[in-house]
Amino acid sequence: MKHRGISAVRDQLVTAAEKRFPLRNIVGRLPTTLPQHDQIIAHADRLLAGEWDLFGRPAKAFSRSLDWRSDPVTGAPTAEGHWHRVPYLGTGDGNDVKYLWELNRHRDLVRLAQAYFLSGRAEYSEALADLLDRWMEQNPPGEGINWASSLEVGLRAIGWCWMWYLSHRAPLWTDGRLGHFLWQLWHHGDHVARFDSVHHSPNTHLTGEALSLLYLSHIMPDFHRAARWHQLGCATLQAEVVSQILPDGFHFERSTCYHRYTTEFYLHAALLLADNPNPAQLSDVTEALDRLVVVIAALRRPGLPWPVLGDDDGGRALRLTTAPPADQRSLLACAAAWRNRFDWLPEASVSDGAEAWWLLDDRAWERLALRETTAVAGVPPAVQHEEFPAAGYYLARDGLGPRSWSCLIDAGPHGGDRTGHAHTDLGHVEISGMGIPLVVDPGCSVYSGDPVRRDWFRSEQAHACLVVPGHPLAEPDGPFSWRRTAVTPEVSLEEASGDLWRLQLGYNRLGPNGSMQHCRQVALVAGWGVLVCDWVTGGGGAATPFELRWPLGCAVEPARLGDGSITIGNARLRWWLTSTPGCWAWRTPELRTAVMSPAFGEESPATQLIFPATRVPAAMLFGCSAISAGPASIQWETAVDGTPTACHVQLGRAHPPLRFSARRSRCTRKSNAGVAAARTP
Known part of the structure; x- marks a missing residue:
């Protein structure tokens, strides 16, 4: 040149x-x-x-x-x-x-x-x-x-x-x-x-850099070293499929933002390689793209943006649209149109094509522009579920209509090992229903400007987790690394039928007086809502304070805290707490002012619902929370000494009751914290 x-x-x-x-x-x-x-x-x-x-x-x-x-x-x-x-x-x-x-x-x-x-x-x-x-x-x-x-x-x-x-x-x-x-x-x-x-950062940094080399060698093939850049970019993207994309398709950092980045990188790479295809290179990149997009399709929620899990830096590989970065609909529609896979987004229409217009050829664009959309409203509630066991994310919903319910549970290992953009959110439950984000990951508004604030946002204190003051599940070591990460729980999917989905997870953790066991059971009942049951045992021979935290998706006035329930929009959150008789255990629930970050750099008022407790010797503590639009009540089963062993949750006339049991389950033998849940006849 x-x-x-x-x-x-x-x-x-x-x-x-x-x-x-x-x-x-x-x-x-x-x-x-x-x-x-x-x-x-x-x-x-x-x-x-x-x-x-x-x-x-x-x-x-x-x-x-x-x-x-x-x-x-x-x-x-x-x-x-x-x-x-x-x-x-x-x-x-x-x-x-x-x-x-x-x-x-x-x-x-x-x-x-x-x-x-x-x-x-x-x-x-x-x-x-x-x-x-x-x-x-x-x-x-x-x-x-x-x-x-x-x-x-x-x-x-x-x-x-x-x-x-x-x-x-x-x-x-x-x-x-x-x-x-x-x-x-x-x-x-x-x-x-x-x-x-x-x-330095062998994660999305590597794949983003590789994509830039593909772009440069494509636009300026006569540049000195352009051929070498092309080879290096392709080789890196192919190698990182194994290093960064888990077998279930999730990005290894387990952050929805960085998963989106990775999907963008592989989509653009596939479109570039399709111009001058090398069959092996194009096949590897396209296969990776398909796996990544399946995850994005599974994460979409009824009438709401995609959940924000882990860090979200508010950026895009290339911002061609005016939609917020966390809104992945245009990216999903673009991939669906190019791959002709509208099962990924059945309701896709031309209004979702702000990204596809710039990226796709006429044939793929017309697939979207001329598409007859598939209605999702009015379909009777039924359980739809996706499991991503390598990432440890488990999802369920009862439809995609405006009144549908969905939940997502983090029951996997810490993302990215000791580096990267994952949060300490072991057992976190994300719940939405009636068009409202009810229990949410608070996101993270800062990277390097405020270390104290950053460490709070990515700790279990900010998530729907069991918190033991002074004994965190993980310890940060700078803004993008960890000195110690949380344990990996044992998980069992108990049921996934037409109107019921149940999952349980259990793990051991250290408290001030020895090992504690936490077991969490989650059930989504189609057309009704979500139940979460927590069993806490252990802690040694002395009092062990802890808290169960629920970060709510909006600010709630303290005056709205009723007797065992709280109203959020059209949904009602109820809770029932019990423990071994004679043990001073659960204290008065609290509503604490908090913040959430819907996008990087942004913060809005929020509320945490806190259940504080002190676990004393020989006590078992049980908490059951229900978020629903329908009625609910509870009946206990106890041992001879009065220790709670199970509960029956009555869901109104339209649904049979659910039974949650404290007996140990084979799926959690390793942590000795498991329970089993069974539906009553």
Whole structure:
């Protein structure tokens, strides 16, 4: 390429771009057929007006200065010098590098390029040119914080590929600017290839970097070393299928956000490889994509966004839509249309095609655009369930209508071993019903800016777990690692019939006075709701304080705490507590003010329902919680000494009662904490 004049290079690149993915698919497509067309233009107009935001916070400092190397919210400068000498974690200044790096992924420059492609208005390309010039001047290759993470370099390179595609015929590409852009773009590829994250963050960092090498070798095949980049990108993506994707299809970090990232990476890789297919490479990547998408399809909830499990950094591999990152519907619809697998999303329609419009060829796009949707409302409630035993996630729901119930239980090992983005949420139960998120994972609003807050969000104290003060299940060791992780429970799926799904898990844990056993039983009754039963024993020969915590999906006024129940929307949460007679055990339940993070950088008021207790010698404590729209009552079975051994939960006339027993079950012999649950005749 260096032996040809830049004008000739530009002409060749323009011609080639229109023959390749993705431009080949959309260059003749009518812009007004794009779902979210108006929203994309409106967002670009806000950028022209200087209204930049990151994770729900206005980036006022960047709007004023257009300084790509300072914190975009606070304006604090970052260190100068070669990238490997620039600190970015634990700097102690209260700034989170995530904000700066999200800005420098250039998602908003891609948005301006999208708006130019859709409208042809010069003001979008002129703003894009000015911002790009400033970035290239302020960030010479290898210098400063924007070169410190190879993943961020790679994701920016992907964004630049799309910027070029969508504005390739715009007047902004003068000889000087195009030459500088190509020089910078080559250095992006060279940096990623030389400094991959294999020894630093061998997770989605590696696969994201690999995807960027595929993009660069695809858009600029004449670049020096482009063939090597292609080979390296393919080899990494193929190898990481084994390393990062569990046998059940879940990403090994067990975070829904990083699972979404991985799915995006493999979807884009498959689309790129389909342009010049190598059968073995395309087959490996497509097979991995199918397994990943099955998980996303299983996680969808009736009338609600996807659950947020573990860390969610609020980003996307490439933000082509205006939907919140946690909303995976457009990604799922795109994969379903491309693979012609609408069993993944039976209710998919053209309104879900905001991502597919940009990525798919006419044949796949028309599958979605012309699709007759499958109604999900009005179907009688019946149990649907998915088990992901390698990840340890178990899901059940009774439909996909607006009044349906769903629950998800974390009953597996800690994600990512001692590194990565999993939380300590052993036994956590996620419950939604009647269109409301009732019991939720609170997410995590911070990475490196506030260590104390970060450690709380990813601890069992923030989740629906058993908490023993002073004796955590796991110990953090920095923002992305763990000194010690939680044990792995024993699990048994007890029943999955037409109207009932039951699961139990049990594990041992250390308390202040020795080993404690916790067994949790969960039942979803179709058309009724969800029951959770907890049995706690052990703890040695002295009093052992602990708490059962329920993070609710909204703020609840303390005055609404009734006698053994609380109302949340159209649902009612009830609880019954008992223990060995004569033992002072359960104390008065509490409603505590808390916070939840629906997306990275955002926090909203929330409430935790706390059941505090002190386990004294020879006591068994039992708690049963029911979340439903129907009636419920309970009857106890006890031993001769009055110790609770089982309970019968009456669910009203429409459903037979359920019996939960404290006897040990074969499935939890290892932890000696198991119980069995059986339905009464």
